[in-house]
Amino acid sequence: MRILGCIFAILLGKILLRILRLFxxxxxxxxxRVALRFNPGLIGQLVEGQSVAVVTGTNGKTTTVAQICSILQRSGKTALSNASGANMSAGIATALIEGADFLGRLDSDAVVLEVDEAALNNLVSDLHPEIVVITNFFADQLDRYGQLDDVVSSVRDALKPVSAHVSVCLNADDPRAVELNESLCFAHPPTFFGVAGGHADSEATERRRQVQSCIRCAKLLRYRWHSYAHLGDYFCPACDFSRPQLDVEVDIVDFGAGESCVKVSLTRECKAGDSAEFSSVLSLPGIYNVYNAAAAVAAASTMGSPVSAMQEAVDGFRGVFGRWESFILSDGTVKMALVKNAAGFNQVLQSIADLPGSKALMLVLNDREADGRDISWIWDIQLEDSPLITRGQSQFAVGGERAADLALRLKYAGLPSSRLQAVSTANECVSLAEQLVGEVDELYVLPNYTAMWQLRREMLKRGIESDR
Amino acid sequence: MPLKVCYLYPEFTGVWGDAGNVLAIRRRCSWRGLALEVYESNIGDEPGDLAGFDLIYLGGTEDRYRQVIYSDLFRRAEAIRLAVEDGTVLLAVCSGFEMLGTTFEYDAGSYAGVGVFDADTVCCGDRIVGSVVLRSELLSSPDTIVGFENHAGRTRLGVNCLPLGRVISGRGENQQAEGAVCGTAYGTHLCGPLLPRNPHLADLLIRKALKKRFGDVKLAELTDDREWQAHRQALRRAGLQPAELDVPAG
Incomplete structure (x- = not known):
């Protein structure tokens, strides 16, 4: 009966996939979603016996998953993932249905899934992950999650039943992620990843940071340095809670505008004959992308991947859809970077400010269920201090269902109205982009989640090609 | 002489868009050529002379930091009450509002508040999350206030407080009181960018803040185009007609 139920749900899912793709x-x-209606246990049935790795946290999930898959592929393994970024049960079921044959068998060596940080608790008993990677915890979609501590608690609850066998990779530079190691007793010691200090410090560019408190004694943490937002080298002045020793350390040798030269050191024992250190050129801007690479290398080292595959994958990685994705228009190139919370937005702004050339920025904001209904966070972006506003050359445009709020935000950031154009629909956004792209060296489009999908669809409909 | 603003605990109140409220005060003064100084006050600062400020802002914090903020606020309780009695304008949002009431609850504990507002907050059940529209007797043309709320506390007003407004959309749409006004102290659960989208409320606070040292000042008109556009959009999304509510065209 169970097998029949599984086959029926897969068949249904596959038919729906075909039909929708036709359109x-x-x-x-x-x-x-439909397949789960008929067979709620489908996800567990499909991944049974598989080696599952889960990536969760606020930012960097999709990029980290893509990099893990790339490392696996370069070590001769096949990986199945929810590469679309749909990371709740319906999206995960869709990816598994697509990857399975009609009898529900997955033909891959590993399953690598990004899972929404608030959805993990409901999915963990189905997925039974062997590896869980925590990228970071930032304020994001608080209308859905409540508070950041609620998100962390929910991940903690999710990990509790699997803590006896799971291998976790934690961002050592994020005290909120490291807290998980305080309250849970992991059978395997966590793999801690992070960046080496003393460079690319954003101390000067982020005027204000949120304080963090010690999980053990509630005293406020102090920092030797910050890499960005509340990530960095922290310690408690009252007890011995501090940033843990790194197992995967990424040293940024040269932090360039669009790329970084990095040296990656793995201090845990590697496969025989492998050097425990390698250098790479990461072709993505921003220190947050260095963290994504560190997370992927940490996960791959836990899976026993060879160091040579890690190096090739980091060198060859060009990013995923919507994250510094380029679209080729007749008059120039548009770069699209997804922004969905203040921490990520600050990072993208800083990366753009560091890049050369005359610029235009188009910010596009929706407030649908998948985006979060509350857009208050746009007032936590440190726009006032950005040279993109203060130096007075960059043009701005706003679009999306909350374009009026973005226009207001930019006005209070100090942008004169002569430098701002407002549109709303995806169609209007792309038409304006086609016009703007000829007027500046670089046009950057910064949409949030559903806006990104609308814009990509509109551009692909117009025959505009992407580099992904 | 500049208008003096005290921004309490900015490092603890940066996740609900609170910076937007202080920014609105700052810009709306500078666009009018009014000098303004914003002093950022953190944990451990001397209670000092808070009455020397014309406006004090306290935003919302995560529950995790409530205890530390509460201890510090309580240390300054007398100074805060004296400042408000002396005519200093105070705007308190979310957990900041709750802690300045008579009593408040959170995390299964009950606490004595700072006592600026005659208001008690009980904490029960689900968080209240969503867009809201109020009508306020403090304002005219329009008398609407638009905002977003995200909090667990339920605040009941005592006889010495007036509500900031009554809910006409969101949270059951039942004329429920929202926020509190006690003298020159204003409290609300509407988080984040309350003042940018409600420029009439921002100007009301600036006028009251100026009054303390400069008497009745008529503020220069500003071109509030983007402000009213965002305000109108919020009303339309709540199913209300901006024109009927007398909202400027923007």
């Missing part, structure tokens, strides 16, 4: 829809969640 050119992305179909990243609907087939899975």
């Amino acid at each position: 050119d829809r992305a179909a990243t969640t609907f087939p899975g």
Whole structure:
């Protein structure tokens, strides 16, 4: 009966996938949602016996998953993932249905899934992950999650039943992530990843940071340095809680505008004959992308991947859709970078400010269920201090369902109205982009989640090609 | 002489968009050529002479930091009450508002508040999350206030407080009181960018803050185009007609 139920749900899902694809829809969640209606245990049945790695946290999930898959592929293994970024049960079921044959068998060596940080608790008993990677915890979609501590608690609850066998990779530079190691007793010691200090310090560019407190004694943490937001080398002045020793350390040798030269050191024992250190050129801007690479290397080292595959994958990685994705228009290139919370937005702004050339920025904001209904966070972005505003050359445009709020935000950031254009629909955004791209050296489009999908669809509909 | 603003605990109140409220005061003064000084006050600062400020701002913090903020606020309780009695304008949002009441609850504990507002907050059940529209007797043309709320506390007003407004959309739409006004102290659960989207409320606070040392000052008109556009959009999304509510065109 169980097998029949599984086969029926897969068949249904696959038919829906086919039909929706005929109509050119992305179909990243609907087939899975319908299949789960008929067979709620489908996810557990499909991944049974598989080696599952889960990536969760606020930012960097999609990029980290793509990099882990790339490392696995370069070590001769096949990996199945929810590469679309649909990371709740329906999206995960859709990806698994697509990857399975009609009998529910997955033909891959590993399953690598990004999972929404608040959805993990409901999915963990189905997924039974062997590896869980925590990228970071930032304030994000607080209308859905409540408070940041609620998100961390929910991940803690999710990990509790699997703590006896799971291998976790934690961002050592994020005290909120390291807290998980305080309250849970992991059978395997966590793999801590982070960046080496003393460079690319954003001390000067982020005027204000949120304080963090010690999980053990509630005293406020102090920092030797910050890398960005509340990430860095912290310690408690009252007890011995501090940033743990790194197992995967990424030293940024040269922090360039669009790329970084990095030296990666793995201090845990590697496969025989492998050097425990390698150098790479990471072709993505921003220190947050260095963290994503560190997270992927940490996960891959836990899986026993060879160091040579890690190096090749980091060198060859060009990013995923919507994250510094380039679109080729007749008059120039548009770069798209997803921004969905203040921490990420600050990082993207800083990366753009560091890049050369005359610029235009188009910010596009929706407030649908998948985005979060509350857009208060746009007032936590440190726009006032950005040279993109203060130096007075960059043009700005706003779009999306909350374009009026963005326009207001930019006005209070100090942007004169002569440098701002407002549109709303995806169609209007792309038309304006086609016009702006000829007027400046670089046009950057910064949409949030659903806005990104709308814009990509609109551009692909117009025959605009992407580099992904 | 500049208008003096005290921004309490900025490092603890940066996740609900609170910076937007201080920014709105700052910009709306500078666009009018009014000098303004913002002093950022943190944990451990001397209670000092808070009455020397014209406006004090206290935002919302995560529950994790409530205890530390509460201890510090309580240390300054007398100074805060004296400042408000002396005519200093105070705007308190979310957990800041709750802690300045008579009593408040959080995390299964009950605490005595600072006592600026005659208001008690009980903490029960689910968080209240969503967009809200109020009508306020303090304002006219329009008398609407638009905002977003995200909090667990339920605040009941005593006889010495007036509500900031009554809910006409969101949270059951039942004319429920929202926020509190006690003398020159204003409290609300509407988080984040309350003042940018409600420029009439921002100007009301600036006028009251100026009054303390400069008497009745008529503020220069500003071109509030983007402000009213965002305000109108919030009303339309709540199913209300901006024109009927007398909202400027923007």
